[in-house]
Amino acid sequence: MDIVPQLIVNSLIAGSLYALVAMGFNLVFGATRFFNLAHGVLAAVGGYTAFYLGSTLGAPVWVAVIGAVAAAALVGYGFERLIFRPLRARRASNLVLLVASLGAFTAVEALIAMLFTSQFRTLAMLTGATHIIHFGSGVMTSVQAIILGSSVVVLIALRLVLTKTSFGRAVRAVSDDEEVAKIVGIDTNSIIGAVFIIGSAVAGLAGVFAGMDTGIEPRMGFLILLKGVIAAIIGGIGSVYGGFLGAFLLGFAENFGIWQISGEWKDAIAFTVLILFLLFRPQGILGKKRI
């Protein structure tokens, strides 16, 4: 059997999950200019909220998804208000913000593990029976098709908001220069707050999808964050569109990379791609700063 169509399908699915994380990450980076590592744990917050709503409370799938996205948005906004805004007000360096976000990540991940144990769980009760869609000799489940479609929808929605609305113009202004944006009368803190809410909500959605595709565990946030950040950097840091492109490039690199060697090397391949990009093309595929 020819394996290439299946590899392409796998690459697309991995790419769309990474894309959801990378777009939110880049949106936040664009506005704040620091590596918000706590972004990853929001995926775990989303995944576990969906699990709690769907399994423990028996909520229908749409309630679980909306609840998960809302919970991730709330936690992300909480990080911004309680940690990052006070640090920005003090003009803390990027490294301080990075370390603080690492701390927030670590703490919330431990909290999730304490509440739900470290066991691997599935969100199968939300998805029910899935259909199989054939692409030549490759197959994709209906859930995976929804994930792929959603990542494209989110990309288009974010692009429209950023380019067509006055809110989007304000975000781009903050991204260009926070000081100047403040001088011309933009309430930068509330813009950045809104950016955190949107970016975190998308990360929560990624967490639910990852849970529906394979399953959830407390450490999922870390793995999904690493891939998301790599995608964000190789696509072009700070750019939503770049994050999307980078995610699919990474998805293809990983899945075709393990064509010849075994699958456990995926993470190592992803980081090799990152380091190659940092060395030879640190500005990413797009190569210019735009959101």
Add this chain to the structure above:
Amino acid sequence: MEYIIHLAILVSIYAILAISLQLLVGYTGLLSVTHAAFYGIGAYVVALLLTNTGIGFFGALALGILGSALAALLIGLVLSKFRDDYYALGSLGFNVIVFSVLLNWQGLTRGPLGIPGISRPELFGFVFSDNAFFLLLALLLLAIVYAFGRLITQSSFGRTLEAIREDEEALSVFGYRTSGFKLLIFVLSAGMAAVAGALFASYITFIDPSSFNIPESIFMLSIIILGGLGTLRGAVLGALVLVLLPEALRFVGFSTDIAAQMRQLIYGLLLVLLMLYRPQGLVGKFKL
């Protein structure tokens, strides 16, 4: 008593790691999140030599340091080109790669099964099987590493490192090849971390890759940030506090699994609180 000795050994191991990481983060200003990789390489080289060859602990220790330093040389050649947050991310990447190698090169490392039956150190027929004697050995190695760290920080080399931390640009204007200095301290620091790895492997007598992943690197980073950046004493103090604090929770009556999560929760929160309210740590001289 046995329990106190056990904790003292753990504190010594983490103090060695903290001192070596302090040279990199606190003195040179390079936020490295890959230290557990060198700790792991040291531990694996020593474990493999002790279980497969007749070479003694001290010979294996020397080779472990060498192996770790060599790996650091290769990784450092790439990393020295980065700075600030990109340095942090790049180093994170190398930790994942080294972890993947430990986990997946099953022919050599036995992967997730780990390496059991590592022998205790032996010197002229005397075996450090008693924990009290092992503690003496750990303290001796800690003292040597501390002295070595002091030697570096008090030398002109150490002052150059601090200058890199303060203003790398200015230093290169004066004609210093800063990437060479960054590479050298990276290699030295990795060699020192291997000492801790050797102690850990022969103390626990079993190692598996999970001890050398990114959370461990973050834990080491928390130790020196809590203790205070830019001082060796801060590194030792931080190790003391962060190793003992979660142990205290056991007495409050949490189960072992919850206690492990609690440890993670505490150091995560500590990192956030320190960044917010005391970025210089307990006795630190330098803020990130």
